[in-house]
Amino acid sequence: MAPLNALTPDQLAQADAVVAEHRGTPGSLITVLRLCQDIAGYFPPELVERIARGMNLPVAKVYGVVSFYSLFSLEPKGRHQIRVCTGTACYVRGVREVLDRVERRFGVKAGGTCGSGRFSLEPVRCLGACGLAPVMVVDRDVHGGVTPDSACEILEGYE
Ligand code: FES
DSSP states (O other): OOOTTTOOHHHHHHHHHHHHTTTTTTTTTHHHHHHHHHHEEEEOOOHHHHHHHHTTOOHHHHHHHHHHTSSSSSOOOEEEEEEEEHHHHHHHHHHHHHHHHHHHHHHTTTTTTTTTTTEEEEEESOOOOGGGGGOEETTTTTSSSSHHHHHHHHTOOOO
C-alpha cells in the first residue's frame, strides 16, 4: 500500500522534469524547490532525495535549504492556508482571541494542519497592513478588522 501522502507518479514525473531542466545551472536549487513545491505542495522525504539525486547534491544540503526558508514546508499543507498576523498592532486589537477561536472551531493548531486537510494555520509577523488590524489572510485574500466570530464566518466560506 502506498504511504499516506505519497506523491502520485504524475507529480514525480513533473518534479523530475523540473530537475532535468535546471540540472547543471548554478544557483538553481531555490527555483527547483519552488517549482517542486508548487507541484507537490510540500517536501516528503522521497521528493527531497529525488531532487538531491537529480541535482547531484547531498541530501543534507537540500534538507538544509528546505528547512531554512519558511516558504518551504516539510509537512503536508491544508487545502487553504490561513495566516494570522500576531504583530503588535494586531495583538493589541485582539488577534489572540481570533487565533484561539479559529483553533477550537476548526480543530487546527497554530503551525499545523487540521485532520481533514481543510486548513493550515500559521501565525506570522506583521503583514504590513497594520491599519486593518487584526489581519487574517486566507490563501491570497486579505481580511481586515476580523473578530473571533467574523473570522470563523469567513473561514466557513472556504471548503
Ligand atoms: S501588526 Fe498585523 S499587519 Fe502589522
